[in-house]
Amino acid sequence: MHQYKMAIIGPREAILGFKALGLEPVYVTDSKVAVEQLYSLKKDKVEVEGEMKNKYAIVFIMEEFAKDITPEDYKKLSADPLPAIIPLPSHLGTTGYGLQKLKAIVEKAVGMDILS
Amino acid sequence: MAILNVNPTRMALLGLKKKIKGAKRGHKLLKDKQDGLMQKFMEIIREAKRIREDVEEKLGGAFKNFIRAGSLMSEEFVEGALLYSTAKTELSVKTKNVMSVRIPQFTLKTEGDVITYGYLQTSGELDMSLQSFQDVFPLLIELAEIEKSAEALADELEKTRRRVNALEYRMIPDLEDTIKFIQMKLGEMERGTIINTMVVKAKIEAQG
Numbered sequence: 001m002h003q004y005k006m007a008i009i010g011p012r013e014a015i016l017g018f019k020a021l022g023l024e025p026v027y028v029t030d031s032k033v034a035v036e037q038l039y040s041l042k043k044d045k046v047e048v049e050g051e052m053k054n055k056y057a058i059v060f061i062m063e064e065f066a067k068d069i070t071p072e073d074y075k076k077l078s079a080d081p082l083p084a085i086i087p088l089p090s091h092l093g094t095t096g097y098g099l100q101k102l103k104a105i106v107e108k109a110v111g112m113d114i115l116s
Numbered sequence: 117m118a119i120l121n122v123n124p125t126r127m128a129l130l131g132l133k134k135k136i137k138g139a140k141r142g143h144k145l146l147k148d149k150q151d152g153l154m155q156k157f158m159e160i161i162r163e164a165k166r167i168r169e170d171v172e173e174k175l176g177g178a179f180k181n182f183i184r185a186g187s188l189m190s191e192e193f194v195e196g197a198l199l200y201s202t203a204k205t206e207l208s209v210k211t212k213n214v215m216s217v218r219i220p221q222f223t224l225k226t227e228g229d230v231i232t233y234g235y236l237q238t239s240g241e242l243d244m245s246l247q248s249f250q251d252v253f254p255l256l257i258e259l260a261e262i263e264k265s266a267e268a269l270a271d272e273l274e275k276t277r278r279r280v281n282a283l284e285y286r287m288i289p290d291l292e293d294t295i296k297f298i299q300m301k302l303g304e305m306e307r308g309t310i311i312n313t314m315v316v317k318a319k320i321e322a323q324g
Contacts, residue, residue, distance in 0.1 A: 018249065086260045
């Protein structure tokens with residue numbers, strides 16, 4: 001079975017630890033570059049048994065960069081089943097972006113926020 | 117309601133009746149799909165919220181340790197220590213089909229040790245932080261799986277809701293109105309012909 005990789009996007013000092021876990025670190029310092037990196041990670045494919053498959057299944061991204069992704073970009077990035085783009089709180093602490101995103105998902109599906 | 121642009125003929129009437137039957141069937145199916153999706157979504161979304169809160173709490177602690185370790189040691193040492201990590205992660209992905217939405221399922225396999233450096237030149241905080249990173253890791257994978265699923269389901273739910281509404285409030289009433297209109301028009305034409313024949317008959321009788 002095809003094995004996927006995972007990547008993490010964030011500032012160098014924060015994601016160094018994840019590198020030790022076997023994730024592929026992508027060091028960025030501003031959100032514009034982060035978005036470009038997201039696109040290139042999404043496009044990264046490998047050929048398995050004559051089929052093109054995504055190289056990365058999960059891309060973690062630090063919240064401080066995730067919050068600057070425009071809705072249009074996000075829509076394009078999350079259109080396919082893979083990769084899953086998951087914002088993580090950084091060493092600076094949580095900004096509440098992850099929960100906000102969940103709320104937006106609920107509102108989209110149900111029509112109103114029922115989580116709170 | 118709007119009446120569709122068709123000729124008021126028997127042929128068109130038959131066609132429309134067939135169409136409305138299909139529309140009603142489609143509406144019922146889509147409504148069932150919407151209910152099924154909603155049920156699944158409700159199951160997932162609360163779980164997603166719980167995991168996300170859990171992750172945020174635990175990861176915060178892990179990062180704190182790591183930053184502390186970084187401040188106690190020079191960066192080269194940290195990086196050098198992590199360079200020899202033998203940890204390998206392998207992620208296999210299966211996709212599950214829920215109401216025609218493909219949701220991913222991740223299975224994680226980890227091998228090797230994260231801590232493969234000598235303890236002499238590294239601080240205890242580094243060990244602790246790596247350990248906590250390793251502990252949070254499975255949770256992160258779970259979060260990725262469940263959030264992606266919730267997202268895909270929400271997308272599909274929105275689409276299905278639009279379709280259901282379009283059928284329920286637009287297509288079916290329009291078709292019903294048009295069918296009624298054609299039936300009335302046909303009836304009117306029928307009555308018109310009968311009256312015509314009656315008038316002609318009366319005229320012939322009056323002459324004869």
